[in-house]
Each structure stands twice: as C-alpha cells, then as structure tokens.
Amino acid sequence: MTALPSAATRPAGGPGGERRGRLRLHHPLTPYALCAPYVLLLTAFVLVPAVWGIWISLHDWDFLLPYKPFVGAQNYANLFDPSSIVFGDFWNGMKNTAIFTVASVPFLVVIPFLVALLLNRHFPARTFFRAMIFAPFVLGIAVIGVLFKYLLNTQFGLINAFLDAVGLPPVAWLETQPAVWIALVGVTVWWTMGFNTVIYLAGLQSLPEEHYEAAELDGAGAWGKLRHITVPGLRMVMIFVVTTTILASANMFGQSYLLTSGGPGDSTRTAIMVMTEEGLRRFKMGSASAMSYLLALFLAVISIANFFLMRERKS
C-alpha cells in the first residue's frame, strides 16, 4: 500500500538499532538545537502555566489590583462553603455541565455509530456523504452558534416553520426549559457528530472481513454479526469515542455563550462559562484557577472510571 517498506518490520530495539545509535553521524548538539524551539514554547505556555496556575489559585489574585495576597487553600475552601459568593455560581455551572454531558454523550456516541453503519455500505458518492456529514465540524462554534440562533428563533426560525408544516405547535427553543437543553444538545450533535462518525467508520473498515465471512457460514444474521463481531471489534474505538466525547461535552462553552447567554435564568450557564467569567471578566483569577483545577480533578476521576468500566466489560 505504501511505497515505503514498513518500519514495523524492523525490530525497534534490536541489535541493528543499537549499532546505528552508537554510530553518531550528527553533531552532539544537533538534537538539542532541533528540539529547542518547541521545548521553549512548551515551557513558556504549558509547563510554567500548569504550575503557575496552582500558585495563582493560592492567592487572592485580582488581575486589576497590584496587591495579590497569599490565601492558602481559601479559594478552594470557598468552593465548598455555601456562604461564599462563588459557591452558588460554581456548583450551578457544574450541575449544568453535568446535565449537558449526561444528555449529549449518549446521542453523540450512538447516532454517529448508526450513521457510520449506514455509510459503511457500498453506494455511489459514499465519500461525498461522509465529507458532508463532517462539514459542520470544520465550521467552528461561532458560525454554528449565530446560524442556529436564527434557525431556532421562535417566530422566524426554520425549525419551528418545519414543525408548523407537520402540524406541531411552535417551541420556544432558546427561552424555556427543557426545550433549551434539547436545542443545545441537538445543535451539538449536528455540529460534532461527523467527528465520531469518521472515527467509527475507520474502525469499521479495520475489522477483518474473515470474521464476517465465518459468521455468515455459521448462519449469523445481520443482528448477530453486529452484536458478536462489529461491537466487540470496535471496543477500543468506543472507549476512545466515549472518553473524548465526555471531555468535549464537559468543555461546553460556545453553544451556551452564543445561543442562550446561559439562560433562561442561569440554567445553561456551564462550568467553563462560570470559570471564564470569574477569571477573565471579573478578573478574580485566583478563584477561577481553583475552579479550573477542581473541574479538571472531576474530569480526571470520570475519565479513569470510564476507562476501567469499559475495559472491565470486555473480559
């Protein structure tokens, strides 16, 4: 398939590799010079910030004030103290992010799987359809947000016009709950489902044909093949999809920011919205940093739990 012989045929740590390693044909400083620009960027914008963020979270760090007193774990304690100002906003944001994640992940995992099964069949212009479903994803949330703000408009929106055409009453998609959550989940599915579909399709293509042939000889029907070959064969792909989708949903920001501004009330104000408003609008950066680390901790726990849960089911 490739013009190049596969590197996999060479034992990576074998004797050949060892000898080549000792025969140094470049200046000893060359690798450092090659890595230097990237390592500089990594240090300045990833490593230092990761540690600096913890330092900030231990201070009453107001961006606009010169004096930033050290407060220890106070910013974290405030997040657990019902009498503090940030408590309500933060946990409301966490709750909304949790609602959105729980509501969106099943659809973002299942619908792309079904679409991938559909697109995995042989039909003309298959590549075209795959590209079309992926298209919204290359557009970014700003375009999607302003577009759906219009499409979901109660009076003049295309969605309600469609509902009207099939005899259903109009819905205030961006003003009343639970319609707002349905709208936000729907827009997110429309926007990002192409991503998971493409990953499932690649997974489906990598399943060995022999298994299906063998199953057919054994008299397996479509359902049997799906249940006993396709789904088990895609186990690792599914773990990947579920994990990345949970993390992406937990990062939800633009949809609420552009479509609902966190409303109605504060019912769709997500954790990332609360964190950025606290830190980058009110400039309470210590408090916002504490929020970001706490949210990250939650996500780490969920990711690890998810990984082990899904792996367990395999055996």
Add this chain to the structure above:
Amino acid sequence: MTEQISRNKVDSRDMPLASAANAPSSPPVTGPGTPARTRRRSYSRHRNGPLFWVAIIALSAVFVVPLLWMGLTSVRSQPDSVTTPITLIPREFTLRAYQLIFNETQNPVLLWALNSLVAAVLHSLLVLVVASMAAYALARMEFRGRGLIFGVLIATLFIPGFIFMMPNYLMMDRLGWLDTLTALVVPGAAGAFGVFFLRQFFLSIPRELEETALIDGANTWTILTRIIIPLSKPALVTLGILSFLANWNDFIWPIFVLFSPERMTLPAGLATLQGAYVTDYPVIMAGATIASVPVLVLYVFLQRYVIEGVATSGIKG
C-alpha cells in the same frame, strides 16, 4: 464485486496514528506504534433498499439545509428575514447585508477576515516548522533527555486545556501580547499533537535513505529539507490544515484576549456582530457566510487529509 471496491483510496492508511485533533485537551488513547495491518473489511454486501436511500436523503437534507439557509438569508432583505410564513426562495434578492458590513467601521468584517487568515496561516506555519524539527530529533536521534521530553509530552496530553487559560492570559499580559494576533499564533503551537503526529510519520520512513545521504556527506539540515520533508508531504498537509482549521475556528481564547474591534478574528467578531445587529439576520448570516466560505472551499479540496487525520486518531485497539 465487493472485493474490487474494498480498497477505497481513503482507507489505505499511509498516515501514522495520532491523537484527536479537535481539542488540545483530548487525551490520546492511542499510543505510538504502527497499526497492525489486517485485511480491511470490504463494504457490507447487502443490497441497498429504498429505506436506505430515504435515510441517506433525509440525512443529507439535515446537513445541507441549515448551511443553505445561512447563504440564502444573507441575500434577503431584513424584513424578508423576519416575515412569516418563511419562504425558501428570498422574496427579494439583495446584497444590502454585504454592502453594509463591508462599509461599516464599527464592525470591520473584512479586517476580521484578514486577521483570521494571518493568524491561522502564521500559526500553522509555526506548528509545522517547530513540530517537524522536534519530531525529527525525537524520531531519529539518541540524546540525553529524549525520554524526559517524550514523557513530558505525553503527560501534557492528559491536562485539559482550560487549566491553562488563567496563567496564559497573565503570560500574554506579561509579554505584552494581549489584544494582538501574536496571542493567537504562538501559545497554541506548544500543543503536543503536532510533534506526536509527525514523529509517528517520520518513524515510518526507512532509515536507509538517510544513511545513504549521510555517506554522501549530507548533514542533518540537508537530510531534513531534502529527504524527510519531501517524503512527509501528506502528513505535513494534514497537520497544516488541521492547525489552520483549529486556529481559524478558535472562539473561547480570542473573545477574551482580543478587545479592540480592529484586532478581532471572525469568530470573535461574529459574536459582536450578533450583539450589534440583533434582528438584522441577513447581516449576521452574511458575516457567518464570510467566515464559512474560505474553510468550506479549503475543506472541499483537502477533505481527504482532514478526514484521514481525524480517522487515524481513533484507530488502534
């Protein structure tokens, strides 16, 4: 018949594995390593009935109509965009919305488009240069500290991106980069994805080519520019286009680090436009159309690279 078409061009993966491209926060479930080459499955051999075609056409409508609506609304008059019953074909075609935003000084959409283009191009070039240099050293050279750099790279992939927002905002302030395009170009290039992606590809290039060149007296720079870069074109195009798209579409970072109307990029500007023209939908849709057309055109030409780049992220397992 299915055997013949089983080898779709896109499915022959020359691309190495890579982690997810959509978000810097996505952890790689896939590690380094060349995928085991199994015989690819040919497409399902069931005949496609009418139900299949109904599903495909309905799906197409769901994806095409909203984008079509965006373009159609941008050439409507304002009253037409808020008149019921709504019509598919505009009651009146007008370029008023475009004329308005092209001549507007409060919301300079064309300047935003230029800013977006400059930032995205510079960002993807920076990623390509910096990542290919580091990836080559990590793929081919043995030096003290290589394991450390690699370990740190993997560790950073597990940290969600929002952790960096506060400290990097302060970093931008210290560097004097707030409200400049530099804030959009440089920090994002520190992501580990590009280095992983290219390292993986470089590992698939046979060493013999470089060894022959070394014997002929070539130095590292010559090898990199004459052998590695030309052979890695598909990987470089993929990384370039993914970096471009991510930067062009970035929303959460620009809306906070840019403040001046003339410094904004299209995504940040669209949010402003929506606030300024609340119910003048043709103007907002014209802005959205301007933000969409360049990436859609790019996507039409390079969709193979975009989709392959994404597809390889989930495989292995």
